[in-house]
Amino acid sequence: MSDKTISEMSEATATETAVEDNYETTNKGDYKIKLEAFEGPLDLLLYLIKKEEVNIYDIPIARITEQYLEYLTLMEELDIAVAGEFLVMAATLIHIKSRMLLPPDPNVAPESLEDPRQELVERLLEHQKYKQAASMLYSRSEVAQAVFTRAQIESDTQTPELSATVFDLLEIFKKVLERAKEQAEMEIARDEITMAEKMEEIHSLLKERDSLSIRELFEKARSKRELILTFLAVLELVKEAVIRLAQSETFGDITAFKRVAETRPDTEEISESGENLSQV
Amino acid sequence: MNLEELKKTLEALIFVSEEPLTLKQIKDILQDEDSDHIEFALKEFIFEFNGRDGGLEIRELAGGYRMSTRPELHETIRAFLKTLPSARLSLAALETLAVIAYKQPVTIPEIMEIRGTRSTSAIKTLLDRRLITAKGRKECVGRPMMYGTSKDFLIQFGLKDLTELPSIEDFEDLVG
Amino acid sequence: MNLEELKKTLEALIFVSEEPLTLKQIKDILQDEDSDHIEFALKEFIFEFNGRDGGLEIRELAGGYRMSTRPELHETIRAFLKTLPSARLSLAALETLAVIAYKQPVTIPEIMEIRGTRSTSAIKTLLDRRLITAKGRKECVGRPMMYGTSKDFLIQFGLKDLTELPSIEDFEDLVG
Numbered sequence: 001m002s003d004k005t006i007s008e009m010s011e012a013t014a015t016e017t018a019v020e021d022n023y024e025t026t027n028k029g030d031y032k033i034k035l036e037a038f039e040g041p042l043d044l045l046l047y048l049i050k051k052e053e054v055n056i057y058d059i060p061i062a063r064i065t066e067q068y069l070e071y072l073t074l075m076e077e078l079d080i081a082v083a084g085e086f087l088v089m090a091a092t093l094i095h096i097k098s099r100m101l102l103p104p105d106p107n108v109a110p111e112s113l114e115d116p117r118q119e120l121v122e123r124l125l126e127h128q129k130y131k132q133a134a135s136m137l138y139s140r141s142e143v144a145q146a147v148f149t150r151a152q153i154e155s156d157t158q159t160p161e162l163s164a165t166v167f168d169l170l171e172i173f174k175k176v177l178e179r180a181k182e183q184a185e186m187e188i189a190r191d192e193i194t195m196a197e198k199m200e201e202i203h204s205l206l207k208e209r210d211s212l213s214i215r216e217l218f219e220k221a222r223s224k225r226e227l228i229l230t231f232l233a234v235l236e237l238v239k240e241a242v243i244r245l246a247q248s249e250t251f252g253d254i255t256a257f258k259r260v261a262e263t264r265p266d267t268e269e270i271s272e273s274g275e276n277l278s279q280v
Numbered sequence: 281m282n283l284e285e286l287k288k289t290l291e292a293l294i295f296v297s298e299e300p301l302t303l304k305q306i307k308d309i310l311q312d313e314d315s316d317h318i319e320f321a322l323k324e325f326i327f328e329f330n331g332r333d334g335g336l337e338i339r340e341l342a343g344g345y346r347m348s349t350r351p352e353l354h355e356t357i358r359a360f361l362k363t364l365p366s367a368r369l370s371l372a373a374l375e376t377l378a379v380i381a382y383k384q385p386v387t388i389p390e391i392m393e394i395r396g397t398r399s400t401s402a403i404k405t406l407l408d409r410r411l412i413t414a415k416g417r418k419e420c421v422g423r424p425m426m427y428g429t430s431k432d433f434l435i436q437f438g439l440k441d442l443t444e445l446p447s448i449e450d451f452e453d454l455v456g
Numbered sequence: 457m458n459l460e461e462l463k464k465t466l467e468a469l470i471f472v473s474e475e476p477l478t479l480k481q482i483k484d485i486l487q488d489e490d491s492d493h494i495e496f497a498l499k500e501f502i503f504e505f506n507g508r509d510g511g512l513e514i515r516e517l518a519g520g521y522r523m524s525t526r527p528e529l530h531e532t533i534r535a536f537l538k539t540l541p542s543a544r545l546s547l548a549a550l551e552t553l554a555v556i557a558y559k560q561p562v563t564i565p566e567i568m569e570i571r572g573t574r575s576t577s578a579i580k581t582l583l584d585r586r587l588i589t590a591k592g593r594k595e596c597v598g599r600p601m602m603y604g605t606s607k608d609f610l611i612q613f614g615l616k617d618l619t620e621l622p623s624i625e626d627f628e629d630l631v632g
Binding site for chain 1 (some may be wrong): 471472491515521523524525526527528530533539541542544545546549550551553554555557558568571572574575583586589590611612613614615622624625
């Protein structure tokens with residue numbers, strides 16, 4: 001991979017690229033941009049290894065751990081949210097460091113001793129490979145973008161294939177569901193009536209006839225909101241002594257009467273509290 | 281630009297141009313080139329390109345130059361165009377297909393309920409394209425026909441079976 | 457069809473096809489022609505067409521053949537079409553794409569493991585750009601979706617097929 005390609009790449013995605021240069025800057029703003037640039041803990045570690053010019057196969061774990069933790073502190077000072085994976089890596093580094101400090105087990109032959117850094121080094125090398133591969137893909141796409149295909153011709157419009165993917169289907173399905181929800185909300189909004197209107201409605205209904213079934217009133221409500229409004233309007237009318245409510249039997253239908261009308265003697269009068277209404 | 285470079289450039293420009301490419305357009309792009317030089321190169325390029333007797337030719341059309349296939353090959357080309365999958369699905373059809381894929385088996389009234397619009401012509405398109413198929417009748421008033429996706433749907437979308445359809449949860453992982 | 461007619465037909469078909477034209481498509485259209493004869497004519501046609509050193513060339517791409525302009529002419533053509541190169545993928549998206557290209561079919565947790573970080577927004581970008589596609593579900597707990605590269609990936613990165621990608625092991629020596 002040529003250096004040119006990689007440097008072009010950093011230019012192209014400057015804010016996201018783990019930087020190679022000028023880390024010694026003292027400007028906090030610059031620091032912030034660059035620290036946010038680390039894609040993850042592996043990126044940060046690779047940067048530190050490169051900066052300290054240490055051998056990836058023989059990482060001075062104490063030094064690198066110290067530097068790593070310094071960067072995390074710096075990130076916190078700069079109010080950069082430190083993602084969980086950075087902390088997991090910090091714990092891993094500290095664990096490796098402590099294992100390195102332990103004296104080697106005298107019962108194990110020196111050549112079969114496992115290096116505590118082994119697993120981390122493998123992950124770093126693997127990660128590094130994919131960074132190189134990304135760089136290769138980048139240069140390939142640059143070349144591929146330099147060639148052009150013919151303009152649209154007449155036959156094209158007749159031939160386009162079914163180009164939707166399963167992910168498009170899912171996106172479309174989600175949009176349909178959202179639209180259905182919005183539509184339902186809009187319908188409720190359109191029907192919105194005020195409590196005054198509801199009271200007026202009950203009032204005028206009682207002008208036409210002497211009594212009114214409360215259940216009938218509730219059944220007319222087309223939304224939860226209207227149901228509540230109906231309930232409140234009835235209570236308000238009771239309070240204002242415009243109507244009175246009567247129930248012929250417990251759990252039976254409640255009827256509203258105009259105040260002027262005669263109370264039938266055999267019905268139990270319900271007080272204005274409306275407590276019994278909750279049983280309707 | 282030497283003559284050969286100029287001819288190459290003309291070939292590429294005529295190829296990518298949406299409309300027949302006019303001499304004026306060519307001169308505008310190649311401002312640094314001598315006008316006579318361009319005209320000479322263009323003549324020579326067309327003479328050579330058409331002289332190859334290949335499948336394509338440069339034709340003068342509507343005051344410009346266009347690359348197109350030779351008329352004697354049109355029968356084969358028409359036959360080829362017919363083998364390509366037919367027209368792209370409209371958004372209405374795609375929406376209907378999405379609802380059917382995720383809600384199957386589902387009836388036309390149920391689809392209407394979700395989409396908020398009539399879907400009958402979209403359903404006809406999907407049936408014609410064999411992307412959906414009837415899945416029996418629903419045991420309710422009117423016993424409406426239920427629809428689901430077909431085997432062709434799976435093939436077309438590269439799915440082994442319906443469980444491979446990405447779910448809303450799969451997607452939540454992605455945005456989360 | 458004699459060889460010359462066949463070559464002419466191939467030129468016209470490759471030109472007309474919107475997507476890279478595969479050998480299978482060619483053989484399906486030219487059913488009456490001998491398969492070897494077609495392959496021979498195709499090779500000869502490409503050799504001759506590209507040998508002209510004109511402004512166009514035939515390239516093998518995504519399992520088929522496509523006619524396009526020569527890369528060295530890109531500046532003039534871009535100036536003429538007034539197009540901008542499509543937005544570059546971020547480094548995060550490119551790295552994620554690299555992992556998917558080499559490890560496919562691969563799940564999101566597996567990608568995370570290699571990159572050491574969450575890659576969900578990068579995956580969303582790659583799906584939106586149609587560079588990756590669903591490749592079924594992994595038969596393990598939770599049956600997570602698996603991802604792989606698409607045909608558009610091959611086209612946009614100028615690849616004949618996936619085997620044209622350099623081996624991931626080749627990058628190892630560059631480290632350290």
